[in-house]
Amino acid sequence: MIITILNGEMQLEPNNFSVYITDLDRQLQKDHTVNHFQLKEMNIRHCTGCWSCWWKTPGICAIKDDMDEIFATIMASDFLIFASPIMRGFTSSLLKRMTDRLVTLLHPYIILTNGECHHRKRYQRYPDFGLLLEKEHDSDDEDIEIIKDIYDRFALNFHCTQKFAWLTDRNNTKEIAYDTHDI
């Protein structure tokens, strides 16, 4: 499989999360091709809501930064891992900034899914994903549920499935790498 890790960690100096993700990357590479985007090292600007990607240059974002590389890699992947320390009860603003830009991969037209309006697919298939989180000092089960539910909504809009929401303090890297065989 081609697995792409979208790492939203924001600290510049090495820390527990960066060590964990580096180890996960190494474990996954034993059986898969792994792309690891450390978003903090990339130039990713905020979506401006201009809708150029929907009605001026369909499928192409007007902002010229490192997102084109991410778009291409995501669409060539079999599986994505959204990885982030929890910050103020949600994934990092850096990961969210990147995620906002993914609307480029959708079509503006509206369809009904489960009786709700959603955007139509632009591409035939979108990779499923897993969520990997590191708790912050005050994270509780409700926080994890809220994040997981919001990413389930994201999956619904991106015509894919959230396969897992795992925590760095509960799931070790070998376990995650092993479980990717069943995805």
Added chain:
Amino acid sequence: MTLTIFNGSPRRHKSNSTLLTEHFIKGFHSIKEKENVRVCYLAETKMLKENLNIFDRSEQVIIIFPLYTDCMPGMVKEFFEHLPVKDSSPSLKLGFIVQSGFPESSHSIYVERYLRKLAQRINCNYLGTVIKGGVEGIRSMPSSMNKKVFKSFHQLGVHFAEYGEFSGEIMVKMKNPIKFNNMELIIFRFLKITGLVDYYWKSNLKKNGAYHQRDNKPFGN
């Protein structure tokens, strides 16, 4: 009481959030004519420090933003990450307005749970989250078509000036429909067949000479 409205739309002054805010403020000023309402734009990310100082000095804060990929835009999340934790006895009143292009509010009720928890986390007095769907395109519509939504935001501002809180009654009305009922689904399917559902997108694609490229797949199949 100092009321500050933080506008979290990446479109800044040219946003639907700005339009809705203007009608809210008009309603507010119809009751409290002389009370200043400060509006700050979170898209001015270079102003982060100043915006945080303003947040800290305000007694009432409303944060309005469009729903971006099922949640707050990245720039709003960045602001949240920097908000100070208030003293343990809540004094700052904090409310949110989430607007989205989808007509149903079911898309926004998940972020509402997050916002409630955020207010609790930073020790603010949570005023609730106003959810309004069907907002995309209101800037380009004739004002006669937006009368109802603008009136609702005007009334929301009136009530806020009078009582310092969102009107529960208006919030419930704005939140509808949470999901389409059977009749609305039938109407939607009919409108889809006629092409009216996607009219806004199609007309803009045509206006930009991009209609024939609408199904482009630059990153694969």
